[in-house]
Amino acid sequence: MSGHEPDLLYSEIEQELRASVRALLTDRCPWSAVLGRVENDAAEVADPALWRGLASLGVTGLPIAESRGGAGATLRESAVVAEELGRAVAPVPFLGSAVLATAALLAVDGDGPAGPALAALAAGESTAALVAPLTSCPGSAFPDLVRAEGGGLTGTVPGVVDALNADVLVVPARGPDGPGLHLVPAAEAARTPVVSLDLTRPLAVVELAGAPATLLASGGRAAEAFESALVAGAALLSAEQLGLAEWALDTTVAYLKERTQFGRPLGSFQALKHRLADLWVSVSQARAVVRSAVSAVAAGSPDAPLSAALAQAFVSGVAVRAAEEAVQLHGGIGFTWEHPAHLYLKRAKSASIALGTADRHRARIAALADLPPAS
Amino acid sequence: MTTVTDGALDAAAMRRRVADFVAAHDPATTEQTEFLTARFDAGLAWVHFPEGAGGLGAPRALQSVVDEEFERFGSVPTGREHLVIGLGMAAPTILAFGTDEQRSRFLKPLYTGEEVWCQLFSEPGAGSDLAALGTRAVPDGDTWVVDGQKVWTSIAHQARWAMLVARTDPNAPKHRGMTYFICDMTDPGVDVRPLRQLTGEAEFNEVYLDGVRLPDALRLGGVGEGWKVARTTLMNERVSIGGRAEPREGGLIGLLTRIWRTRPELRTPGLHEDLLKLWVEAEAARLTKERLRQQMAAGQPGPEGSAAKLSFADLNQRISGLELELLGVEGLGYDDWTFRRPEGLDFTERAPGFHYLRTKGNSIEGGTSEILRNIIAERVLGLPGEPRVDKDVAWKDLPK
Numbered sequence: 001m002s003g004h005e006p007d008l009l010y011s012e013i014e015q016e017l018r019a020s021v022r023a024l025l026t027d028r029c030p031w032s033a034v035l036g037r038v039e040n041d042a043a044e045v046a047d048p049a050l051w052r053g054l055a056s057l058g059v060t061g062l063p064i065a066e067s068r069g070g071a072g073a074t075l076r077e078s079a080v081v082a083e084e085l086g087r088a089v090a091p092v093p094f095l096g097s098a099v100l101a102t103a104a105l106l107a108v109d110g111d112g113p114a115g116p117a118l119a120a121l122a123a124g125e126s127t128a129a130l131v132a133p134l135t136s137c138p139g140s141a142f143p144d145l146v147r148a149e150g151g152g153l154t155g156t157v158p159g160v161v162d163a164l165n166a167d168v169l170v171v172p173a174r175g176p177d178g179p180g181l182h183l184v185p186a187a188e189a190a191r192t193p194v195v196s197l198d199l200t201r202p203l204a205v206v207e208l209a210g211a212p213a214t215l216l217a218s219g220g221r222a223a224e225a226f227e228s229a230l231v232a233g234a235a236l237l238s239a240e241q242l243g244l245a246e247w248a249l250d251t252t253v254a255y256l257k258e259r260t261q262f263g264r265p266l267g268s269f270q271a272l273k274h275r276l277a278d279l280w281v282s283v284s285q286a287r288a289v290v291r292s293a294v295s296a297v298a299a300g301s302p303d304a305p306l307s308a309a310l311a312q313a314f315v316s317g318v319a320v321r322a323a324e325e326a327v328q329l330h331g332g333i334g335f336t337w338e339h340p341a342h343l344y345l346k347r348a349k350s351a352s353i354a355l356g357t358a359d360r361h362r363a364r365i366a367a368l369a370d371l372p373p374a375s
Numbered sequence: 376m377t378t379v380t381d382g383a384l385d386a387a388a389m390r391r392r393v394a395d396f397v398a399a400h401d402p403a404t405t406e407q408t409e410f411l412t413a414r415f416d417a418g419l420a421w422v423h424f425p426e427g428a429g430g431l432g433a434p435r436a437l438q439s440v441v442d443e444e445f446e447r448f449g450s451v452p453t454g455r456e457h458l459v460i461g462l463g464m465a466a467p468t469i470l471a472f473g474t475d476e477q478r479s480r481f482l483k484p485l486y487t488g489e490e491v492w493c494q495l496f497s498e499p500g501a502g503s504d505l506a507a508l509g510t511r512a513v514p515d516g517d518t519w520v521v522d523g524q525k526v527w528t529s530i531a532h533q534a535r536w537a538m539l540v541a542r543t544d545p546n547a548p549k550h551r552g553m554t555y556f557i558c559d560m561t562d563p564g565v566d567v568r569p570l571r572q573l574t575g576e577a578e579f580n581e582v583y584l585d586g587v588r589l590p591d592a593l594r595l596g597g598v599g600e601g602w603k604v605a606r607t608t609l610m611n612e613r614v615s616i617g618g619r620a621e622p623r624e625g626g627l628i629g630l631l632t633r634i635w636r637t638r639p640e641l642r643t644p645g646l647h648e649d650l651l652k653l654w655v656e657a658e659a660a661r662l663t664k665e666r667l668r669q670q671m672a673a674g675q676p677g678p679e680g681s682a683a684k685l686s687f688a689d690l691n692q693r694i695s696g697l698e699l700e701l702l703g704v705e706g707l708g709y710d711d712w713t714f715r716r717p718e719g720l721d722f723t724e725r726a727p728g729f730h731y732l733r734t735k736g737n738s739i740e741g742g743t744s745e746i747l748r749n750i751i752a753e754r755v756l757g758l759p760g761e762p763r764v765d766k767d768v769a770w771k772d773l774p775k
Contacts, residue, residue: 005620008666009673253756268759273752280751281682288662313655362651371635371650374642 006295008288013073014080017059021081024053025088031340034200037091038343042193042202043164051092054081055124060098063298068110069119074298075103075232079239079290086243086319089343091200093127095237096162101128101170103232104181107225108217113183117168126167129186130229131206133159137356138230138305139364142223148175152210153182161354163191163204171213172226181222182213198350200343231308234355235293238311241319241351242290245283248322248344252276252329259331272329279318279325286318306368313361316352323348384422384433386440392419392431393444402450411452411487419445420486424470428478429486436674454488457530461485461492465538468608472555472596481536481557493534495525495558495582496605500775503746505540505609506549506602507765507773510584512541512556519543519556519594521564521587527740531567531580532716534560538608539589540601545771552770553601557593564588574732575712609742620665626687627694627722627730628657634701641701649697657694660686678755685747688737695730702727 010018028050037045054060062078064070071077078098085094102121105114105128120126132143146155153173163169169184188211191204217225253276256267266272293311296304323345327334334341352358366373400413414420415429422437424430445451455462462485469481484490501508510523521541531537537558544552558565564587569577596604624632635642635650660683667679699706710726722730738744752758765773 005665005669007669008662009669009675253758257758264762265759267752267756268761270749270761273756273758274745274748276756276758277685277748277751280756281686284679284682285659285663285686288666289659291666292662310655310658313651314659362648362655365654366647366651369632369654371632371647371654372639372642373647374644375639 006292006299006301008291008295010080010291014077017057017077018080018084020057021054021059021084022087024050024057025084025090028053029088029090031089031343034089034091034343035338035340038199042196042204045091045200045202046093046162046165047091048165050090051127052124054092054094059094060124061122062098063102063106064118064122065110068115068122070122075099075236076294076298079236079294082236082239083243083246083290086240086347087247089200089244089247089340089347093129093162093165095201095233095240096129096160097121097127097166099236100130100161100229100233101166101168104130104170104225104229105216107228108181108221112216113214114216117183120167127162127165128168128170129160129163129166129206131157131160131163131169131171131184131189131208132226133157134161134203134354135159135356136230137360137364138227138234138308139367140356140360142174142179142226143172144174146171146173146208148173148180148182148213150210151212153184153208153213154210155208157206157208159194159203160191160206161201161203163189163206164193164202169206170216171208172222173213175218178219179222179226180218181216181225183216184208184211184213188212196350198346200347201350230355231305232297234308234312234361235290235297235304237351237355238286238290238293238308238315241315241348242283242286244344244348244351245279245286245315245319245322248319248326248341248348249276249279249283251341252279252326255330266329275325275329279322282318283322286315289314306365309361309364309368312356313358313365316358316361319348320352384431384437386437389422389433389437389440390444392417393441393448397445397448397450402445402448407452408487408489410450412483414445415483415486421466424466424482428470428482434674436672439672452488457491457533458485458488460494460530461490461536464494464608464611465492465536467611468538468555468595468604469557471607472604476592477557477595490535491530491533493528493530493537493560494608495528495531495537495539495584496608497527498524499526503743505605506553507770507775508540508542508553509775510539510541511545512543512554512589514543514591515588517591519554519589519591521556521558521584521589523584525582525584526570526579528567528580528582529578531560531582532569536560537582538595540605542770543598543601546769547599548767549765549770549773550602551599553605554598555595555601555604556589557595558584558587558589559593562587562589569714569716571714573735574729576715576717578717620668621661623658623661625661626657627691627698627734628654630723630730631694631698631701634698638701641703646697646701650701653690653694653697656686657690660690678751681742681747681750681755684741685744685751688734688744691734691737692731695727695734698727699731 058071059081061070062073063075066072105118108114145157166186171182190207194203196203259266293307296307326341333339418431420429422431422433423435425432498508512519512521539556539558543554564585566583568581570579570581571577670677709728
């Protein structure tokens with residue numbers, strides 16, 4: 001590994017992509033707008049106009065080849081988008097559709113039915129959801145919540161992200177011959193909103209009762225596709241967590257420069273500035289860890305599972321700490337509904353549970369890095 | 376000496392220059408000092424220095440290209456651990472503030488290793504608050520007479536020269552009354568005594584300065600400008616991030632994981648959890664250092680350097696603490712309490728107890744972790760400083 005470290009910097013193209021996404025979000029997704037949307041019913045939280053704007057920038061097709069209607073970039077570039085979406089705590093189905101479902105579809109044979117589905121996702125014409133609990137951790141067993149039998153899919157899956165407004169569902173299901181990955185028109189499924197801790201990322205219970213499905217892959221291929229979607233999701237979620245942590249740090253630093261108590265700016269008190277210095281160190285480290293993970297995933301490196309596990313084991317905690325520090329160091333105002341800190345706190349804590357807790361990722365590291373437990 | 380004729384200063388030109396140089400000076404057969412002297416004269420010592428000062432006036436990022444090329448041709452200078460202070464801190468300070476005479480007198484032997492340097496900054500009464508220092512330099516004609524005591528001086532017993540900051544105007548506020556000198560360590564007034572540490576050995580020294588006479592030609596920078604010059608030295612202390620990638624599990628975490636893998640009988644669930652947490656943090660810190668290295672190579676140095684020292688100090692301490700716990704009864708032992716000067720600082724040769732004790736210095740030496748947090752908060756995040764009571768008071772009137 002030494003001497004062949006991935007490029008941990010941002011390319012010029014990535015910087016340009018960031019600038020255009022940030023400009024769009026600054027214009028169309030200020031936190032006041034996000035706070036307004038979370039008062040809506042769960043199915044109305046996601047912002048379809050914002051999603052169309054993002055799609056017109058090409059962010060939905062980044063990891064999809066040009067021959068399949070995509071932008072021919074990689075998940076490395078998608079990660080820069082994820083950072084910006086985390087920074088804005090934007091209510092759009094990026095994680096569920098442009099990361100998890102897209103990664104699953106990319107991992108199966110593109111000449112089959114996955115091809116048209118990917119083209120529609122790339123064009124922003126439809127969104128998709130991966131029908132597995134958002135807590136699914138890479139390395140865990142193929143899910144058996146849905147059974148494939150008699151030509152249809154049947155089962156109930158809780159905690160599915162970005163399913164409420166999805167057009168198609170990518171469904172891992174077990175059949176008589178083992179694992180299978182299926183495509184289901186979303187209208188064939190009952191999707192019940194759940195009241196989510198993260199107001200900006202609505203979840204649903206998805207119920208399938210003999211839903212007609214198109215088989216995308218079966219057996220080992222299906223299991224690998226599902227696993228690679230979770231690994232990609234873990235890496236990309238860490239990019240979103242990085243953006244969130246940066247927002248929390250920047251906002252808190254700005255507040256402590258301006259807020260005065262005891263005749264001094266709060267930021268001049270060592271007890272507070274040392275906490276922010278430590279947080280800045282952690283955020284700097286998170287950036288390196290995220291870049292390493294998304295590069296490994298984008299390159300299909302054998303190191304990708306370990307890098308993604310590291311990213312979740314490390315960055316999840318940094319994002320939670322950053323959001324918690326934002327609430328605490330803003331004092332009373334940080335505890336109010338009218339201040340955006342709570343949106344970030346809820347996103348950060350939920351994200352730390354999504355795609356495996358840090359503890360589960362450490363267990364994965366133990367297995368992948370040959371650090372066995374006590375017997 | 377070299378056959379390079381074009382003036383291009385890009386990576387390809389650097390590779391050509393190195394190839395031409397080793398064609399004329401075979402690293403396998405040329406004696407090291409002679410080789411390094413020629414390398415200095417060819418401008419390949421530190422390419423970002425100006426011509427005549429060991430460099431070519433090239434971008435700093437090209438130095439790593441040159442170092443890699445020399446390594447590829449089998450030229451890796453050895454036995455230079457004790458030159459770190461000279462190479463990393465004295466050289467950039469002399470370059471920034473030295474006169475032409477000082478540059479041509481000091482830089483070359485510093486680079487070749489013929490002259491060793493140390494740093495006379497800290498004092499018993501001036502640690503984190505370095506600007507409070509009280510070592511006096513009083514003019515006597517064309518000479519300065521220096522009296523005082525310095526501490527925490529590595530390499531002083533081997534050094535030919537020292538970077539010295541002394542007080543020349545006790546009536547000025549503390550930051551304004553200091554002057555920077557190059558101290559002749561062979562002066563009869565210099566007394567170097569080993570300082571025993573909690574590890575039992577003496578890596579550092581106390582240095583007593585008693586009527587040391589330094590000609591004014593050894594002054595670096597203007598009278599009263601010592602603080603400005605010293606800040607250049609200190610800045611370079613914290614930017615000494617190496618030019619090569621560090622492998623995963625390099626450093627202390629590697630010692631710990633080796634024990635873990637080879638000694639299954641020592642494993643417990645709680646230690647496993649602690650080990651994994653430290654592995655994650657060590658890998659994050661390694662990648663951060665790697666990212667900083669890539670930034671510097673791309674000519675975009677970031678402020679993460681001070682963060683690297685902060686996180687490695689903390690990590691090293693916790694890793695070595697866990698190593699002792701993991702080893703159980705072996706963790707109760709120690710290898711050697713003898714009061715002696717160590718040859719180098721090779722952790723792998725020493726007992727785990729030494730790792731635990733020595734790393735306690737990591738958060739103190741080269742800027743305490745608390746001072747580094749102030750630096751990050753104030754210089755990187757732009758947070759306001761604490762109110763100061765000492766800024767406009769004459770040094771002589773400050774409480775001591």
